[in-house]
Amino acid sequence: MGITERKEREKKQRKEQILEAARRLFQERGFLNVTISDIAEAVELSIGSLYLYFKNKEDLYAGLACLGSQKFDTLLDEALYKKKKLTQKELVAFIEKFMRIYADYGCYFDVLMFNFKGKGSINLSDGYANTLREITQSSLTKSVKYFLTRVSPERQDKIEAARATTFVIWALLLGLTQVLNVGRTEIFSEEDVQRVIKKAALLLANVPPELSINS
Amino acid sequence: MGITERKEREKKQRKEQILEAARRLFQERGFLNVTISDIAEAVELSIGSLYLYFKNKEDLYAGLACLGSQKFDTLLDEALYKKKKLTQKELVAFIEKFMRIYADYGCYFDVLMFNFKGKGSINLSDGYANTLREITQSSLTKSVKYFLTRVSPERQDKIEAARATTFVIWALLLGLTQVLNVGRTEIFSEEDVQRVIKKAALLLANVPPELSINS
Amino acid sequence: MGITERKEREKKQRKEQILEAARRLFQERGFLNVTISDIAEAVELSIGSLYLYFKNKEDLYAGLACLGSQKFDTLLDEALYKKKKLTQKELVAFIEKFMRIYADYGCYFDVLMFNFKGKGSINLSDGYANTLREITQSSLTKSVKYFLTRVSPERQDKIEAARATTFVIWALLLGLTQVLNVGRTEIFSEEDVQRVIKKAALLLANVPPELSINS
Amino acid sequence: MGITERKEREKKQRKEQILEAARRLFQERGFLNVTISDIAEAVELSIGSLYLYFKNKEDLYAGLACLGSQKFDTLLDEALYKKKKLTQKELVAFIEKFMRIYADYGCYFDVLMFNFKGKGSINLSDGYANTLREITQSSLTKSVKYFLTRVSPERQDKIEAARATTFVIWALLLGLTQVLNVGRTEIFSEEDVQRVIKKAALLLANVPPELSINS
DNA sequence: GATGAATGAGATTTCATTCAT
DNA sequence: CATGAATGAAATCTCATTCAT
Numbered sequence: 001m002g003i004t005e006r007k008e009r010e011k012k013q014r015k016e017q018i019l020e021a022a023r024r025l026f027q028e029r030g031f032l033n034v035t036i037s038d039i040a041e042a043v044e045l046s047i048g049s050l051y052l053y054f055k056n057k058e059d060l061y062a063g064l065a066c067l068g069s070q071k072f073d074t075l076l077d078e079a080l081y082k083k084k085k086l087t088q089k090e091l092v093a094f095i096e097k098f099m100r101i102y103a104d105y106g107c108y109f110d111v112l113m114f115n116f117k118g119k120g121s122i123n124l125s126d127g128y129a130n131t132l133r134e135i136t137q138s139s140l141t142k143s144v145k146y147f148l149t150r151v152s153p154e155r156q157d158k159i160e161a162a163r164a165t166t167f168v169i170w171a172l173l174l175g176l177t178q179v180l181n182v183g184r185t186e187i188f189s190e191e192d193v194q195r196v197i198k199k200a201a202l203l204l205a206n207v208p209p210e211l212s213i214n215s
Numbered sequence: 216m217g218i219t220e221r222k223e224r225e226k227k228q229r230k231e232q233i234l235e236a237a238r239r240l241f242q243e244r245g246f247l248n249v250t251i252s253d254i255a256e257a258v259e260l261s262i263g264s265l266y267l268y269f270k271n272k273e274d275l276y277a278g279l280a281c282l283g284s285q286k287f288d289t290l291l292d293e294a295l296y297k298k299k300k301l302t303q304k305e306l307v308a309f310i311e312k313f314m315r316i317y318a319d320y321g322c323y324f325d326v327l328m329f330n331f332k333g334k335g336s337i338n339l340s341d342g343y344a345n346t347l348r349e350i351t352q353s354s355l356t357k358s359v360k361y362f363l364t365r366v367s368p369e370r371q372d373k374i375e376a377a378r379a380t381t382f383v384i385w386a387l388l389l390g391l392t393q394v395l396n397v398g399r400t401e402i403f404s405e406e407d408v409q410r411v412i413k414k415a416a417l418l419l420a421n422v423p424p425e426l427s428i429n430s
Numbered sequence: 431m432g433i434t435e436r437k438e439r440e441k442k443q444r445k446e447q448i449l450e451a452a453r454r455l456f457q458e459r460g461f462l463n464v465t466i467s468d469i470a471e472a473v474e475l476s477i478g479s480l481y482l483y484f485k486n487k488e489d490l491y492a493g494l495a496c497l498g499s500q501k502f503d504t505l506l507d508e509a510l511y512k513k514k515k516l517t518q519k520e521l522v523a524f525i526e527k528f529m530r531i532y533a534d535y536g537c538y539f540d541v542l543m544f545n546f547k548g549k550g551s552i553n554l555s556d557g558y559a560n561t562l563r564e565i566t567q568s569s570l571t572k573s574v575k576y577f578l579t580r581v582s583p584e585r586q587d588k589i590e591a592a593r594a595t596t597f598v599i600w601a602l603l604l605g606l607t608q609v610l611n612v613g614r615t616e617i618f619s620e621e622d623v624q625r626v627i628k629k630a631a632l633l634l635a636n637v638p639p640e641l642s643i644n645s
Numbered sequence: 646m647g648i649t650e651r652k653e654r655e656k657k658q659r660k661e662q663i664l665e666a667a668r669r670l671f672q673e674r675g676f677l678n679v680t681i682s683d684i685a686e687a688v689e690l691s692i693g694s695l696y697l698y699f700k701n702k703e704d705l706y707a708g709l710a711c712l713g714s715q716k717f718d719t720l721l722d723e724a725l726y727k728k729k730k731l732t733q734k735e736l737v738a739f740i741e742k743f744m745r746i747y748a749d750y751g752c753y754f755d756v757l758m759f760n761f762k763g764k765g766s767i768n769l770s771d772g773y774a775n776t777l778r779e780i781t782q783s784s785l786t787k788s789v790k791y792f793l794t795r796v797s798p799e800r801q802d803k804i805e806a807a808r809a810t811t812f813v814i815w816a817l818l819l820g821l822t823q824v825l826n827v828g829r830t831e832i833f834s835e836e837d838v839q840r841v842i843k844k845a846a847l848l849l850a851n852v853p854p855e856l857s858i859n860s
Numbered sequence: 861g862a863t864g865a866a867t868g869a870g871a872t873t874t875c876a877t878t879c880a881t
Numbered sequence: 882c883a884t885g886a887a888t889g890a891a892a893t894c895t896c897a898t899t900c901a902t
Binding site for chain 4 (some may be wrong): 462590591593594595597598600601602603604605606608609610622625626628629630633
């Protein structure tokens, strides 16, 4: 009876190995410029074998996007679990970690972006689409709750304001990854990057409570 | 000699027509999912003729990116020419305009992003690479100058701080386009979008001068 | 020695189970569109195990064709064993039964057809090729004998005429399955089908003896 | 203005060349066992070029099926235009011609059969599906009319009977092609084939009027 | 005997780019 | 200058068959 389980486990591991290889390649060469062949070669499997684990390329992308969302969700958990206002230092650390995760797992987001940008260019199969939606909702809810609590626990009616704030902050973080990544070597020195992150933290530190209340 | 000039002018116009058609298609169908043939058809030119104007696909992408950068540069000019602090209302208007431009010309940025993400996937021909660098530098300088002037004209040594602030703001704007676009129909109502933009404006309104000075 | 026999018997049963599953799938989805994996799944065996029973896909096809031929041979036996001219009513019943069998086992014929159409596309292993030939010969002989007997037992020299008649009748029956199946839902109502079958029976009823004699 | 037309004409010719090559290959090797590559090679075009003329493999199949139906429709026209009962000799000639056409163009029918057998295995694009339906309907109407006129012009109410007869005859013809083709080299001598055709003609000669009237 | 993950050979399809007209 | 048919290289995907366990 252990055999079935072991096989099951091995199969899952293989899937993860493939996703990990795909991730690395995407990150290295860019989301385009990576073919199924490349991934197969990277995990030392035949092309056909990949198709045992993912029914097509989009399925693989979707798997990546899910994994990525989870990574970021976890980051959020760690950062916000205290339910109290983060200090400037904690904020800087948080942003830095966000940037670092993005450096490794950002391609997940890129996949996601493409999914939406292309207006159907990548059609996730229903299973994945749902999973993704759920993770996103979960992250959203968590962040909103965090801001709600911090801002004014007695005014739970301010939920829309908290939601809006949440999105602004997400936007800032996401935008930072883009801006910093794009210019990294050409425009920014490592010092520059640090400076930008500090500024951003300062901005975030000043968000609530005023911001959340006069929506 | 008037003839050569006219030809030159016509050639430039054609080029712009082609870019405009490409832009529209990219925006409609997503950056992938658009082929050279599609573009040729859209401008009512033959495929072969496209290659008279752009030496290859990457050249065309590069042309797009330049045009896009110019659009946003112009927006910046309009918004910042007063050299004084924008009111909350003006900020909201500015962000809205930024979003609207992105809705039409965002694919320019996407092209740019890809260029950098792909790490060499699109090798711009030298001419375009220079033009792009120049425009980007110009926009950057302008923004930085704006913040510098507003904040403390007497402290020109604060230039790095101003630069950093500039990037944070750019990041926020860019991030907003991503976040709002991605979730537009699924997560956000039109009301939500308005709310988020207002918050972002509030955030921006509170940036300087403190932020720029204590970097 | 009883053990070997039992094993033999079980092996044969397994083979039939597999063929039955294959038949059902072919009938459902069409001859193409069915993979070895599908069949394995349908009989709840592993892919590898299928290859214990059939040395390759063509072997399996051949097995199917044999089974099908036998089915139709049995039908022939039942219909003709009386050795006297069938009434119009009996003929209608016969055709109807033929059509019904075809509805379930027709894919056998399709396999056969393909085998011959493809001119060597399916190379039957010798065993099957022989079996198939034998069954076909047997059916043929039986039919011919039937017509011979009925028509003019004293003129055994008319054997070629009887053979030709036999083939015409087979052709008619086979053609009916094709025509009626193809148009079933689109062109024919159930009433139409009945009408066509009656006509065909009428045609058959009028075949001999004149037909067989003046060949 | 002649240029556009010439190009148009050449394009159509190319399409026909491709279909002709495909037909020949199908006929030679069987409907399966022919790849897009094979066809490309046969017309001395690159694979990619085929896709300029047919948007995919099914489209090519559909084109074939249409052409084939037209061929047979023409045969029908020639055979039946006299609107009077065919003599035994004419019938034999007709069947022989039918068989000969089938020998060259039968793969069209095979494609058709597959289309229906596979229950969607080959999904014709709407355009072709309609064309096919129309041709089939046209052939049907023509045949029915022929039998109606011949049999009993005064009893136009017998249309269903005529339809049924038509199908029986079609079935016989189609069945003949199958039976004779399958066994051609293995079972039938050329003499046998002639004999079978004569019998079939005899059968057909005896069909109406009795058959059509007592439906 | 039984398994099913892995393979590899080949099929279909796409598309930027070229070049004869 | 303009054309668009033709190309070829490469990408995605399929599946009968094998073989280590």
